Amino acid sequence: MSAELDALTVVNQLRDLAADPLNRRAIVEDQGCLPGLILFLDHPNPQVVYSALLAVRYLAECRANREKMKDELGMMLSLQNVMQKTTSPGETKLMASEIYEILQSAGKEEAAQADAAAASCRRKAQFFLGSNNKRAKTVVLHIDGLDDSTRRSLCEEALLKIRGVISFTFQMAVKRCVVRIRSDLKAEALGSAINSTKVMKAQQIVRTENGGERIVPFQEDSSVEVEENTDIPDYLPEEDSPSQEQDKAVQRVGSMTEGIGWLSTAANFLTRSFYWPNST
Incomplete structure (x- = not known):
């Protein structure tokens, strides 16, 4: 199995798991999955980039995730690169722009509204x-x-x-x-x-x-x-x-236990495939 096919498989899995609101907090809180999605935004395969954007868009639907996603190393810069890249298809640029605007506004809502939205994100599907x-x-x-x-x-x-x-x-x-x-x-x-x-x-x-x-x-x-x-x-x-x-x-979709179980597999792949810089 090629490295590119492995990347496409992993990003497709993360996309499908992120489509379920019950999995979104766990994916963002995992130490490897969110940084991995950011690296996928710079992948040479446009299918990998598009699927990674869709996964990030799903994760950003949960208000409680947005501040952490915005502050994650490389997130906003990678979104800007997708938006500015001349080879990016129109719909890919549109999605990157949507995500950028959502994350850019993170932290401006009142804390009470964020807490209420986070509870809603956990309780029921959107x-x-x-x-x-x-x-x-x-x-x-x-x-x-x-x-x-x-x-x-x-x-x-x-x-x-x-x-x-x-x-x-x-x-x-x-x-x-x-x-x-x-x-x-x-x-x-x-x-x-x-x-x-x-x-x-x-x-x-x-x-x-x-x-x-x-x-x-x-x-x-x-x-x-x-x-x-x-x-x-x-x-x-x-x-x-x-x-x-x-x-x-x-x-x-909707199985939190199975979703979290698969996240460890994805994180292992990402850890083996990429070098993560130590945060200081």
């Missing part, structure tokens, strides 16, 4: 990421027929054709897909694309006022114009990992 950012939003889909890797590949192909899709993560055990999109893209476009496969049907999961979930079908007769995507980098499919552990991580 289905709408980046609600304070006007340029991106997250849609959670329930997909009937999402039963195996073949169907998942069809779903990936359908979503990749839509201009404005930034990223997506599958939760196969519950037939869900968390899709991050530009704010000007309608959720109906996602449903239309998935329904066009003829073997799967998508519905949207929304939060109710009491904190529960409600499944909302897309209108059958709604005509949504979908602009073909030609600019963003290739999304990182789950099959990039040669092992089965990545699929397990996706299927078991």
Whole structure:
């Protein structure tokens, strides 16, 4: 297994673990994982950089993490480098800019608000990421027929054709897909694309006022114009990992015990692969 493939496997695992709010504090508090993600931001493989950015974006959703992330050695500088690098794709620069703005504002909120947000981050999943950012939003889909890797590949192909899709993560055990999109893209476009496969049907999961979930079908007769995507980098499919552990991580989102157990494996890899300067 090549070093690059190892890096891609590890960053994909961290991305999937960071997608679960219950794992975000543990990842940031680990001594090796956050510095490793920062180094991945300077990786020559654009897929590794994009996946690392998505992981960092998930971690920044937890307010209690932001101050530590901002102060972590190399974090803000690496984000600036991604934003300024001429070879970075547009969506990669956009995500780096979002993260930079979020972390830059860390510490300006009142301590009481930070504590309340941290408790909320630990207690329940957040289905709408980046609600304070006007340029991106997250849609959670329930997909009937999402039963195996073949169907998942069809779903990936359908979503990749839509201009404005930034990223997506599958939760196969519950037939869900968390899709991050530009704010000007309608959720109906996602449903239309998935329904066009003829073997799967998508519905949207929304939060109710009491904190529960409600499944909302897309209108059958709604005509949504979908602009073909030609600019963003290739999304990182789950099959990039040669092992089965990545699929397990996706299927078991919400398991804090298993997430922390895997963090030690990731930290060992990062320790072996990189030299960490001693802090003074």
